[in-house]
Amino acid sequence: MATSPTLESQHVEEKRIWYRGTLFNAFVIGAVGFLAPGLWNAMSSLGAGGAESPFLVNAANALVFGLMGIFCLLGGPIANRIGLNWTLFLGAAGYPVYAAGLYTNNRFGNVWLVLVGAVFCGVSAGLFWASEGAVALGYPEPSKRGRYMNIWLIFRTGGPLVGGAIVLALNHAATQKTKGKVGPKIYLIFIALQGIAAPIALLLTKPEKVQRSDGSRVKIVHETSFAAELRALGRAVSRRDIILLLPVFWAAYFNQYLGNFEVYYFGVRARALIGFVGNFASLLSSQLISLLLDYKGFAVKKRIQIGFYYVIFLHLVAWIYAWVVQSKFAREDPDLDWTSKNFTLGFFVILLWYFSQQALQNWLYYFVSTKTDNISELSRFTGILRGQESFAQAVSFGINTRDWYGGRVPLAVNTILLGLAVVPTWLAVKEHTPVEIEKKYGSEEDYVETTSEVLGGDARSKLVVVKSNAH
Incomplete structure (x- = not known):
C-alpha cells in the first residue's frame, strides 16, 4: 500500500456533483422504496392483499418472507461483490410479478402465479432490504443519520399512502360496505408503478463516489472473495451483541395478525380507509422518533437508551388496548363499515399497532447503524436484521393461515415474543x-486519505483509511 507522506501533496479539492450527494441518493433509495415495497405494503394494508379470504395470501407471504430471510442474509455478501446499485436493481425487479399474481387470482381465481410471484418477490425483497438498509444508514453524514433515515421511511410509507388513496378511490361505494375482496383494477x-422501480435503482451512486457535505468518506472494506464475505457474515452473526438482538429482530415485525384482524372485522371500504389513513400514524411515529435520534442535546448512547424505553411504553399501550378490543370483537364478530358504531374502537387498535411498530423499526435501524462506520460491515448487519425479521414474518404469516380461535393464538404468540425480547435488548x-463517527471526522487537518486496490476476481473497490488526530 502506497501512502502519501503529507496532506498537502495528497489533498485535491473535489468538485461537488449534485447526483453524488447524500440527499440525492436518499431520494433514489426513497423512490425505489416508495414504488416497490411501499406499494406492496399498500396491498398488504388492505388485509391479506385485498383478498376475500386471508389464507392463500398468507401462505404466499409466508413463502415470500422465508425466501426473503435467506436472501437478506446473503444480500450483504452479494452487494459487496456486485455493487449496491445492481443489488438494489435486482431487489426491485420481483415486486411486479407478485402483484401480477394477486391480479390473476382476483380476476380469474388463478393460484399458481400467486406462489410464483411470491418466490420472485421473496428473492428480490431479500436483496432489496439488505442493500437499502446499508445505503440509508451508511451513506448519510453521521450527524444527519436520523433525518435521512426519516426521508427514506417517509418515501417508503408514502407508497402505502398513495396506494391507499388509489384503493380508497376505487372502493368507496355503498355496495362495498360488507366483507369481500377489492376490485382487480x-x-x-x-x-405499472412497481415496474419503474428497478430502473430508478441504477441511479444510485457507488459508495466510493458519494460526496458528504462534511467532507467525510463512506468507509468501504471489502473482503477479497465471496467465500471471505460469507466467513465475515458468520463472524457477524455470532457476535454477542447481535445474538442479544435476535429476539427483538423477530418481535419487531411479527405482527402479521393485523391483516387478519382487518379481514375478520371490517368491510372492504373500511379496509380501504384504514389502508390510507393508517399510514399517517407511521409517518408521525417516524418523525417523532427521528427527532429524538438526531437530538444533539444527548449523546448517541443516551438517545438509544431513551428510545428503548419509549418503544416499550408504546408497545405496552398498544397491546393492552388490542387485547381488550380483540376480546370484545371475538364475542360479537362485527362486520364494520366506517359508519358503524364500533369502527373507531377497532380502527384505533390498528393505528396504535402502526405507530408502535414504526417507532421500534426506526430505533432498531439507528441502533444497528451505530455499531460500525464501515458500509460493507453495515450491509451485513442490516442483512442479518432484515433476515431475522423476514423469518419472523414468514412464521407469523404461517400461523395466520388458520383461524386460531378468532385470532387469540397469534395475538398471544406475538405478545409473548415482545415480552421475551425486552431483557436481551x-x-x-x-x-x-x-x-460515533462524527468524532473521527473533523477539519481537513484531522485526517489523511490513502487508497489501495482490493482485488477479488474482477471486483475492484477503493479502500479509505482514516487517520484521526483525535485518537
Missing part, C-alpha cells in the same frame, strides 16, 4: 458502545 395500477443497549 387496483393491481394493474400497482404492476436491554442488555444489548447496556453493553453497547456507539461508533
Whole structure:
C-alpha cells in the first residue's frame, strides 16, 4: 500500500456533483422504496392483499418472507461483490410479478402465479432490504443519520399512502360496505408503478463516489472473495451483541395478525380507509422518533437508551388496548363499515399497532447503524436484521393461515415474543458502545486519505483509511 507522506501533496479539492450527494441518493433509495415495497405494503394494508379470504395470501407471504430471510442474509455478501446499485436493481425487479399474481387470482381465481410471484418477490425483497438498509444508514453524514433515515421511511410509507388513496378511490361505494375482496383494477395500477422501480435503482451512486457535505468518506472494506464475505457474515452473526438482538429482530415485525384482524372485522371500504389513513400514524411515529435520534442535546448512547424505553411504553399501550378490543370483537364478530358504531374502537387498535411498530423499526435501524462506520460491515448487519425479521414474518404469516380461535393464538404468540425480547435488548443497549463517527471526522487537518486496490476476481473497490488526530 502506497501512502502519501503529507496532506498537502495528497489533498485535491473535489468538485461537488449534485447526483453524488447524500440527499440525492436518499431520494433514489426513497423512490425505489416508495414504488416497490411501499406499494406492496399498500396491498398488504388492505388485509391479506385485498383478498376475500386471508389464507392463500398468507401462505404466499409466508413463502415470500422465508425466501426473503435467506436472501437478506446473503444480500450483504452479494452487494459487496456486485455493487449496491445492481443489488438494489435486482431487489426491485420481483415486486411486479407478485402483484401480477394477486391480479390473476382476483380476476380469474388463478393460484399458481400467486406462489410464483411470491418466490420472485421473496428473492428480490431479500436483496432489496439488505442493500437499502446499508445505503440509508451508511451513506448519510453521521450527524444527519436520523433525518435521512426519516426521508427514506417517509418515501417508503408514502407508497402505502398513495396506494391507499388509489384503493380508497376505487372502493368507496355503498355496495362495498360488507366483507369481500377489492376490485382487480387496483393491481394493474400497482404492476405499472412497481415496474419503474428497478430502473430508478441504477441511479444510485457507488459508495466510493458519494460526496458528504462534511467532507467525510463512506468507509468501504471489502473482503477479497465471496467465500471471505460469507466467513465475515458468520463472524457477524455470532457476535454477542447481535445474538442479544435476535429476539427483538423477530418481535419487531411479527405482527402479521393485523391483516387478519382487518379481514375478520371490517368491510372492504373500511379496509380501504384504514389502508390510507393508517399510514399517517407511521409517518408521525417516524418523525417523532427521528427527532429524538438526531437530538444533539444527548449523546448517541443516551438517545438509544431513551428510545428503548419509549418503544416499550408504546408497545405496552398498544397491546393492552388490542387485547381488550380483540376480546370484545371475538364475542360479537362485527362486520364494520366506517359508519358503524364500533369502527373507531377497532380502527384505533390498528393505528396504535402502526405507530408502535414504526417507532421500534426506526430505533432498531439507528441502533444497528451505530455499531460500525464501515458500509460493507453495515450491509451485513442490516442483512442479518432484515433476515431475522423476514423469518419472523414468514412464521407469523404461517400461523395466520388458520383461524386460531378468532385470532387469540397469534395475538398471544406475538405478545409473548415482545415480552421475551425486552431483557436481551436491554442488555444489548447496556453493553453497547456507539461508533460515533462524527468524532473521527473533523477539519481537513484531522485526517489523511490513502487508497489501495482490493482485488477479488474482477471486483475492484477503493479502500479509505482514516487517520484521526483525535485518537
